[in-house]
Amino acid sequence: MLSSANISIFLPGGWILHKSPLKNILEHVTRTLSKFSVRMLQGLQIYLMVFLGGALGSVARYALSVWVAGKWGNAFPWGTFAVNALGCLFIGWFYGITSSNGSFIVSPTVRAFVMIGICGGFTTMSSFTLQTMLLALDGQMRWALMNIGLSLAVCLVFTWLGMVISHWPKFR
Secondary structure (H helix, E strand, C coil), rough: CCCCEEEEEEEEEEEEEEECHHHHHHHHHHHHHHCCHHHHHHHHHHHHHHHHHHHHHHHHHHHHHHHHHHCCCCCCCCCHHHHHHHHHHHHHHHHHHHHCCCCCCCCCCHHHHHHHHHHHHHHHHHHHHHHHHHHHCCCHHHHHHHHHHHHHHHHHHHHHHHHHHHHCCCCC
């Protein structure tokens, strides 16, 4: 419980003597926060949006991977393969519709939310490389090479296909 006695609390800016600690702390925090410019807050907003998009993409990646593994098993990393292929299709499509000659104009924050956040959290190149190495180290070189070849070929084609789809006639 806070008393009305004077106490010293160290805050950025030096030692401050407080008669009413809570009131003075709140005033100091308010003064400090008011020093942030609008540009700095907007800069923080893009980081928050990337963070939230990454969370959504990660949850979607996990859900799809679990679902695919339940359907087709774990002998081959089909879940990671499906996530990477769909992620490439989506990022190609979104890039196409939001590029300078695309049909939608979105803010840099929205592009970062989707392309860096959601797609970054959804696609799983680190999982792909780890699973490929584990297959190779387990002596399953055919599976490892198939994972590399299929992932590279299909993800490149799907990225291109997403870009093509983004330029199809608009349905109104």
